[in-house]
Amino acid sequence: MSDGNAGLAGGLCAVVPVKAFDAAKSRLAEALPLAARPGLASAMLEDVLAALAAAAVLRPERLVAIRVVTSEPGAAAIAARHGAVVEPEAAPPAGGQGPEAGLNAAVDGAARRLAAQGTEGMLVLPADLPCITAAEIVGLIDAHGAGTPGRSPAVTLAPARAGGGTNALLASPPALLPAAYGPGSLARHSASASARGVRPRIHGSRGIALDIDTPDDLAALAGMQPGPCTARLLAGEPALAADPVPDAEAARRAEAQAAAQEQAAAAKERLGALWSMLRTAVPGSGRS
Numbered sequence: 001m002s003d004g005n006a007g008l009a010g011g012l013c014a015v016v017p018v019k020a021f022d023a024a025k026s027r028l029a030e031a032l033p034l035a036a037r038p039g040l041a042s043a044m045l046e047d048v049l050a051a052l053a054a055a056a057v058l059r060p061e062r063l064v065a066i067r068v069v070t071s072e073p074g075a076a077a078i079a080a081r082h083g084a085v086v087e088p089e090a091a092p093p094a095g096g097q098g099p100e101a102g103l104n105a106a107v108d109g110a111a112r113r114l115a116a117q118g119t120e121g122m123l124v125l126p127a128d129l130p131c132i133t134a135a136e137i138v139g140l141i142d143a144h145g146a147g148t149p150g151r152s153p154a155v156t157l158a159p160a161r162a163g164g165g166t167n168a169l170l171a172s173p174p175a176l177l178p179a180a181y182g183p184g185s186l187a188r189h190s191a192s193a194s195a196r197g198v199r200p201r202i203h204g205s206r207g208i209a210l211d212i213d214t215p216d217d218l219a220a221l222a223g224m225q226p227g228p229c230t231a232r233l234l235a236g237e238p239a240l241a242a243d244p245v246p247d248a249e250a251a252r253r254a255e256a257q258a259a260a261q262e263q264a265a266a267a268k269e270r271l272g273a274l275w276s277m278l279r280t281a282v283p284g285s286g287r288s
């Protein structure tokens with residue numbers, strides 16, 4: 001992976017915007033006291049960056065750098081553990097619109113810098129996706145397509161499970177679209193791509209779809225497999241000592257394991273559907 005600016009031209013740079021930990025996750029106020037929210041925000045960031053670092057090992061020629069755009073001092077140590085570079089965020093424009101003004105300004109600033117450096121594309125992921133896996137990131141990057149010099153513009157979007165949000169935004173070139181986060185942003189990002197003559201690819205992915213905004217999202221974590229830092233936090237265990245940046249073999253094993261789990265879940269779903277079809281088609285075939 002690039003150590004910052006060098007060698008970006010041929011690939012994608014991941015950008016993770018991070019709000020100050022002590023202001024983050026305010027919509028969880030009903031479920032989590034203020035004192036618990038910075039810990040959750042930093043654990044989820046740790047899991048997102050670990051998944052990105054592992055994906056960079058699996059697709060070294062495509063995912064060439066990871067940047068964390070933030071004014072949060074505590075993000076530096078976390079970023080460093082995963083080979084990510086911190087970029088200070090620009091202040092949002094005065095009178096910027098809505099609570100997402102800071103997020104949109106941070107992403108647009110990162111996109112402009114990447115465009116100026118000749119980077120092929122940008123992958124924006126929020127820091128609140130505790131279930132994201134390296135295999136899912138690889139799936140997203142592969143769906144976006146191979147990078148070729150002077151490739152045509154492309155946009156790939158991964159939806160949030162709720163609220164019409166955008167949980168992953170891949171744009172080639174990086175500043176193709178202005179960031180338009182906020183409720184219903186998936187439709188805005190899609191329309192913005194179409195207006196530029198680019199048909200957006202919509203790439204659904206189960207772990208990426210769960211961003212933790214509300215108490216309902218926290219409850220949804222119960223049926224999912226969060227990354228190790230978030231899992232330990234939710235189990236009330238002390239934080240994990242950071243895993244080192246994964247080697248290629250460990251990343252491949254994790255990818256194979258995640259793919260096997262996904263296949264097993266899909267097979268179970270197909271069997272369930274087949275069983276209920278049979279029960280409908282052949283009355284009295286059910287055991288109940």
Ligand SMILES: Nc1nc2c(ncn2[C@@H]2O[C@H](COP(=O)(O)OP(=O)(O)OP(=O)(O)O)[C@@H](O)[C@H]2O)c(=O)[nH]1
Pocket residue numbers: 016017018019020023024025026027028069070071089100101102103106125126127128212213
């Ligand atoms: N750099 C930067 N990142 C932001 C800003 N606002 C939100 N983010 C990040 O954008 C992603 C999505 O954020 P949200 O879920 O909208 O905001 P949040 O602070 O995590 O949660 P709420 O306080 O409940 O809105 C997360 O990674 C946030 O850390 C901002 O002003 N600057």
Ligand SMILES: O=C(O)[C@H](O)COP(=O)(O)O
Pocket residue numbers: 100126128160163164165166167180181182183184185186211212213
């Ligand atoms: O547009 C979005 O997806 C959101 O506003 C930003 O993320 P959130 O769903 O975490 O608020």
